[in-house]
Amino acid sequence: MGIDIRKAAPTDAAAACALLRRSIEEVCEPDHRGRPEVLDAWLGNKTPATVAAWFGSPSNHAIVAERDGELLGLALLTQAGKLALCYVEPGALRSGVGRALLAAVEDQARAWEIRKLHLHSPESCASFYERHGYANAGIEKSCFGLECSLMWKKLDADPAAGAAARKRFCNCSE
Template identity: 30%
Template sequence: MDASIHISPATPADAGIISRIVERSIRVGCALDHRNDAKIVAAWTHNKTAEHIGSWLTDQRLYMNIALLQDKPVGVAMAAISGKVAFCYVQPEWFRRGAGQALVHDLEGWLIDQGLHQAQLNSTRTSEAFYLHLGYQPCAQTFVIAGLHAIPMHKGLSPPS
């Protein structure tokens, strides 16, 4: 992991940059999933606007964080009080530098602080190996939503010793 990664809670002032990170990560980094199909991309990104993200940032049931690498915002992730990891997106040129891992570990810490013992998520094909590396395991049949294959996964959470 790059030593210069800094993870912090996202704020409403971050909504615009978060929207841009998410959209670019989907369009460029997740091409394997959407196969450059404009309808699938539109369905995937329609609720990732700065306005939607701003409303998520004020919802007390959600936690969103942002990764800074060399003082540049490079990734974002979000979880819900229910234990669901909603997403983790990193700018494609910053893949495999530890930002995604740091974002998810921070989300898991927040979930543990909320008293949860398990996290769940729906992975894309692009992200499956990443989540397997972090200890998530498939837990149900893959399904298709809005043209995307979703792989349900879960992971037990333990407080640090």
């Protein structure tokens, strides 16, 4: 009954697109408040064809989370260190799906030798990222007109050894 994380394939696009749209419409409702000018802009590029292109791009790392063959979430990391997507099926919130996706994305970032991740989070989701070590750098307006938190996280090359390695040479945390 665990969560399976695997690389997303273009054939996942239709189901992933439907999940994206449901999550934005339902989970992010406190952010868009049903305003058509924001919601329509946010959903505008969430089509199966666009999602398939994102999943198929060699410069992206797209993953999906499943349990018993049911799609529960998706995430997309760019080689520029941007967490462009991280969405969970509304009925699967607070079940570990988001945490599993985030851990897998951070592992890939380390494999790509990316040392800092960044993302724009709707205000209603910012606390999730903060609980997982992301700093909130303040509010920025997103490309679809929604005010979002600019979040970032510095990654250690080896998360288990990172703190110990810093302490060897000094007592600072940076």
